[in-house]
Amino acid sequence: VPLRAEAAPPSHEEVQGAIAAARIRYGVQRRRGGFLPYFLLYDAVVLVLIAAALAANAAVATARGRPSWLLWCYAYYAKLTWALLSLPYLVFTVPLLGRALHRARPTGYDKEGQLVPMLSSALMKAKMARDQQRRRAAELQAERLSVARDDDGAAGRSSIVEKGGLFPFFGPATKARSAVEIQRIHRGRITRRRARARFLRHAVSLTTPVGLFVSASSIEQWFINEDTDAAKLNVLLSEDSCGNAAE
Structure with a gap:
């Protein structure tokens, strides 16, 4: 039985x-980080100096027999000094100046695994809109080709009518979605009106002695017509059920 030889992984020289x-080939220039390496060198020097000063103070305090809590104070002051000396890094948060200092760009990997510049939110939205337009154009083209290949003209026309005609935005599916959206808006209005009436009922009951003589439901009726809203809600529910049945 012949053995299947596996390809050896590429060496480091081949990858480089x-x-x-x-x-x-693509005219790409290597980025050295701009001024960021100098900031990192400054941070390393500061850290070494603070560590040396902390170690010296700790040795002197131990030799003189000072209390242990003083060592923790030295450590706290060392950390505070390091934080204060790290304030120059805030310059990288400035939008234009920070990008000019480090000269770096956000990157990502595409579907093929290649390293590419990362798109901003505006470019991503534009790309999604363009892809959607292309997809819609391809679907329309495929639909036109399927209609053109149909031998029976009447059958082809009936299929187009079932899909919404030449203007699919006015088709049955779009009308059903519009009806559901209108019903959702009406339900939201009714719910908000009831919530407002319930809030006013609590306000009247708490701030006035009316609640001692009038029931809470009667106070709520002052701000909302329950019968009318119930009738509207029943009509909307019946329309919704009819719309779902039609779909």
Whole structure:
């Protein structure tokens, strides 16, 4: 039985050569981080100096027999000093200046696994809209081709009418969605009116002695017509059931 030889993984030299060839092909320049390496060097120097000062103070305090809580105070002041000396890093939060200092760009991986610049939210929305338009155009083109290949003209026309005619935005599915949206808006209005009436009922009951003589439901009736709203809700529910049955 012949054995299947597995391909050996590429070596480090081959990977570096491919990266260099791609960099030359696409005209990509290597980014060195701008001024960020200098900030990192400054941070390393500050950390070493603070650690040395803390160690010296701890050694002196131990030699002189000072209490242990003083060592924790030294550590706290060392941490506070490091935080104060790290304030120059806030310059990277400035929108234009920070990007000019580090000269870096956000990147990501596409579906093919290639490293590409990351799109902003505006570019992503524009790309999604463009892809949707292309998809819609492809669907319309496929529908036109299917209608053109149909030998029976009447059957083709009936299928177009069932899908909404030449103007699908006025088809039965769109009308059903519009009816459901209108019913949702009306239900929201009725619910908000009832909530407002319930809030006013509580306000009247708490701030006036009316609640001692009039029931809560009667006070709520002052601000909302329950019978009318119930009738509207029943009509909307019946319309919704009819719309679902039609779909």
